[in-house]
Amino acid sequence: MQKSLKNSLYLGLAVLSLGAVTVINTTASAASKAKVTSDVTLKTAAETRNVEATGTNALYSKPGTVKGAKQVASKATMKKMANSKKSADYFRAYRVAQTNRGTVYYKVVSMDGKYRGYIYGGKSTDTYAGGIQSAETTKTATMPTKTTGYHLANANKNGLWTAPKNTQYKAKSISLYSANKTDTFTVSKAETKTREGSLYYYVTDNQNSSIAGWIYAGKGYQGASSTTFGGLSVNLAEPAATNDNSVNVVYRSNGSQVGNATFITVAKDAKAGKTVTTDKNTAGDSLADFATKSVPTGYKAAKVDTTNATYGNTLYVDVTAVATSKVSLNVERVDNGSYNVNNSLTTGTLSSSEAAVTLSSSAIALLSGDKGAAISQDTLGSIAAGFSTTFKGTKTYQTTDGKDMHYEFTFNPANFKGDNRNATYGDTLKASFVATLKSGAASTTTVDNSWLA
Structure with missing residues (x-):
């Protein structure tokens, strides 16, 4: 009996020993996990x-x-x-x-x-x-030999993008709400998507510079006189200018010539001395439309009167110099609350990389006016109304304990009118914001900042 008990004790100790080994191995495995x-x-x-x-x-x-x-x-x-x-x-x-x-x-x-x-x-x-x-998601491509006079072929099928689709994270389409079917575009850059090899052109609306972006260009412009490629198209080549089919448009400012353009019609019954009336060119523009679109950069036409314009003669258009103001972003106050932030934002000029600040296209248009003329309080109010009230910052900050934070910027429209009460067109306008620290990572939104100083 004692021998049996002795054997039982030995067996029990052995089992306990095995159990202890198992626990130790489990603990070691958990500790080996990375942190x-x-x-x-x-x-x-x-x-x-x-x-x-x-x-x-x-x-x-x-x-x-x-x-x-x-x-x-x-x-x-x-x-x-x-x-x-x-x-x-x-x-x-x-x-x-x-x-x-x-x-x-x-x-x-x-x-x-x-x-x-x-x-x-x-x-x-x-x-x-x-x-x-x-x-390298894109590669620089060869620019087309023709860079102006393009039209959008079918905006519903091929529109404009902030970057060729999927070559930048969250690349997005650009609103074409204020673009017209007759608008012409200029190409300033060309790239191909590295993986697909597809060609994109960066184009800007000549009538509204706030409308600009990347568009799929198919095989690109090949020199043909009339063709559609990708999302763009070009019109038929214009005929050579003669006294029978053209009008010389001369632009004058304060009595001095500042530019000129030649209107060439495709009307078959055009003849020197004949009134132009409603005749069109290859782009489908009347003389009045053509003269308005061709105003030299930096000027605007007070009035375009083509009533007595005849083929073989000159149409004089009086223009005035214009200037465009830019907007400087400014932080007037920083509120960090109870947080201790590494390299906290400070008051003063706000970099465009700090916040996705947007301004409506109608407000951007109001930044241009007669050079040297005062910007009225009503106009300043309309520009201020083009801002949203708040904007989320695009830079992530960290607290001293490693927590991600971002700033939210609040705009007060009333301050904009007071800050810029003596401004004239061409001056840099000031837009002030209050920056408040908020929890979470920053926004990754990309916006048009062509209007920023």
Whole structure:
């Protein structure tokens, strides 16, 4: 009996010993999991944060070696995206995390927003490595030999974009609400999408410079006299100017000639000395329309009267010099509340990179007027009404304990009129804001800032 009890005690101790070993191994496994020691927003320019997968690593909801990390996209999926011919499969890196093991993980989102998560990025925050590498989403293309006189072929099918679609994260379409079908556009840049190879032109509306963006250009302008390519078209080549089909338009300011243009009609019954009336040119413009559109840059026509205009003669158009004011953003007060912020925003001039401040197209148009003329209080009020009341900042700040923050900017229209009461056209106007610190990362919105000083 004692022998039996003795054997039972030995057996029990053995079982307890095995149990103790199991507990120790479990604890060691949990302790071996990596921990995130920092996770911050990337502050480099958007273009430098465009990346592509290398196909060597999967995408996770958290840094891959951290407890609780779940797979968002497998290694096979990431390899497929690495070899993709679609710009939608590029990524934008926007945060970088480091673990206590010295490994680096980047938080990325695909250009189409379908995939978002952390991917292994090597051992240094100074360069992309591991599962991602820098990507050049577009390449500079050859400019067309013709840069002016383009029209939108079908805005419903091919419109304007802030960047060729999916080559920048959240590239968006541009409103064409105030554009007319007869508007002409000028090409100033040309690029191809690296993966698809498709050609895009950057065009600006000659009648409304606030309407500008990238448009798909198909095979581009090939020198043909009449054609449609992608979202653009050009009209038939004009005939040679003769006394029988043309009118010389001369622009005068204070009695001096400041420019000229030649109207050439396609009317078959045109003849020297005949009144032009409603005859049109190849673009479908009447003489009055043509003369208005062709006013030299920096001037505006007081009136265009073509009543007595005849072929083979000169039409004189009086113009006045115009000037366009720009707007400077200013922070008059900063409210950080109870937060301690690293490199806090200060009062003074506000950089356009700090906030996505927008101004309506109608308000932008009011920034131009007779050179040297005073800007009326009513006009200043209308410009002020073109601002929204609040704007979310586009720069992420951090508190001393590592919390992401951003500023919200509040605009007071009443101050705008007082601040600019003595302004004339061509002067820089001042728009003041109050900056209030808010929780959360900054906005990634991109807006037109051509009107900013």
